[in-house]
Amino acid sequence: MVDISLIAMATGFVLILIGLYGALTNGNLLRMIVAFTVADAGVNLVLVSVGYMRGRTAPILDSAVPAAEAVARIIDPVPQALVLTAIVIGLGVTALMLAYAYRLYEAKGTLDIAKFSELKW
Amino acid sequence: MIKRVIALTLLAGLGLLFLGLLLDYRPDTDLNLSARYYAERTAPDLGAANIVTAIVVTYRGLDTLGEVTVLFLSATIVGLVLALGRRRGQAPAGLAPVGELLTTGSRMLTPLILLLGAYVFVNGHLTPGGGFQGGAILASGILLLLLADPLRHFSHGLISAVESLAGVFYVAIGLAGLVWAGGFLDNRILPLGDLGALFSAGAIPVIYSLIGLKVGAEFASMLASLAETEEL
Numbered sequence: 001m002v003d004i005s006l007i008a009m010a011t012g013f014v015l016i017l018i019g020l021y022g023a024l025t026n027g028n029l030l031r032m033i034v035a036f037t038v039a040d041a042g043v044n045l046v047l048v049s050v051g052y053m054r055g056r057t058a059p060i061l062d063s064a065v066p067a068a069e070a071v072a073r074i075i076d077p078v079p080q081a082l083v084l085t086a087i088v089i090g091l092g093v094t095a096l097m098l099a100y101a102y103r104l105y106e107a108k109g110t111l112d113i114a115k116f117s118e119l120k121w
Numbered sequence: 122m123i124k125r126v127i128a129l130t131l132l133a134g135l136g137l138l139f140l141g142l143l144l145d146y147r148p149d150t151d152l153n154l155s156a157r158y159y160a161e162r163t164a165p166d167l168g169a170a171n172i173v174t175a176i177v178v179t180y181r182g183l184d185t186l187g188e189v190t191v192l193f194l195s196a197t198i199v200g201l202v203l204a205l206g207r208r209r210g211q212a213p214a215g216l217a218p219v220g221e222l223l224t225t226g227s228r229m230l231t232p233l234i235l236l237l238g239a240y241v242f243v244n245g246h247l248t249p250g251g252g253f254q255g256g257a258i259l260a261s262g263i264l265l266l267l268l269a270d271p272l273r274h275f276s277h278g279l280i281s282a283v284e285s286l287a288g289v290f291y292v293a294i295g296l297a298g299l300v301w302a303g304g305f306l307d308n309r310i311l312p313l314g315d316l317g318a319l320f321s322a323g324a325i326p327v328i329y330s331l332i333g334l335k336v337g338a339e340f341a342s343m344l345a346s347l348a349e350t351e352e353l
Contacts, residue, residue: 005148013139017132024128053149059160059172060249062317067164074172076149076156081176085188088253088336092195095343099199102350 008049015042029101029111033094040090044083051079168313169246169322177251178325178332182306186291189335193284196339200277200346219269227269234262242333246322252329256336263341267348275345284338287331294324294331 019039023032052075059077061067105111152160159172159180169175177185241248242255266273298307308328314321 003148006143006146009146010143013136013143017136017139020135021128021132024131025125053152058249060247061164061170061172067316070160070164070172071152071157074152074160076152077159077172077176078156080173081181084173084177084251084253085184088188089191091257091340092192095199095347096195096202098347099202102347103202103205 003054005049005052005054008052009046012042012045012047012049015039015045018042027113029104029113032113033097033101036097037090037094040086040094044086044090047079047083047086051076164316167308167322167325168316169308169325170317171246171248171251174246174251174325174329175322178246178328179306179308182295182328185332186295186306189288189291189332189339192336192339193288196284196342196346199343203346203350219271223269227265231262231265234265235259238262238333238337242330243326244319245329245333246325247317247319252332253336255329255333256338257340259333259337260340260344264344267344271348273348275341277342277345280338280342280345284335284342287335287338291328291331291335294328298324 016039019035019037019042022035022038026032026035056073056075057065059070059074059080061070065073101111104116108115151157159176163169163172163175167175167179169179238255238258238261240255241250241258242252245251245255263275294310295306297310299305302309306328308323308325311323311327313323320326
């Protein structure tokens, strides 16, 4: 019986690899940005899966999880808080990449990274 | 072709590393020390039902202030980068009409989406959700308006006023914590109330509502900046 957190973690790792492969092999800037967001989702999935514990519930106290039993009933809240931060920052990074891609397209009329050869050695 | 082989080799190495991590991974059966502290102390110390919110807004509140600042910076840079050399007044060619369904649907749904966003960030200390999620929902209402009318103009002045005021009050509440409670961003400047009530957890709902408004305004400004490129 495979643990569900292992499945989630493996999926996250695979998503990271897919995203990096896409970013490394695609020449189109927009495709690279999409690939980075896929890798980003993978990282978040791995982080969340680290905090998961079998048979426990979300770190929210209510009638089902009274404060006195919280230690035995909830999963680790720290990775969730971290991923909340990571998702928001990921969105900011994606918006920045899109803005720069737009400016580059305006400057050269193309999104092909091979055409931007000024910094190439 | 050679590029693809190099990329695949690199990724194979990374994949091996990941495989090693995955095979060695043993899920915890008990909370670790810091998680145990948060689980035990959140209810008596801060009075927040949602422990993730307590961590994000109070225990690690300084990080969240930094995070909101990063978001503000990226929204500003998006606006700056896209505004450079913008030409005005050209009607875009070949923009397809949006259609009756989208127009009517957006009129009906936008107020409900904004209401849901406000609900999510006001209840951030009780239910899953909070300022960031609520702010994103608010911005999705703006996105729907933009889909229905891609050339609609949003007042950047209003957006930045909401954004700045929320930021100023956020820092002011943090400083108030320094004076009247245990430290910067301490939520105990207001009464803690009963666990699970809407008006509880001290300043957490106030701070998270401000974060919600700020994040909503930042996302809206990014969306508006990106949408205005349609005019070129």
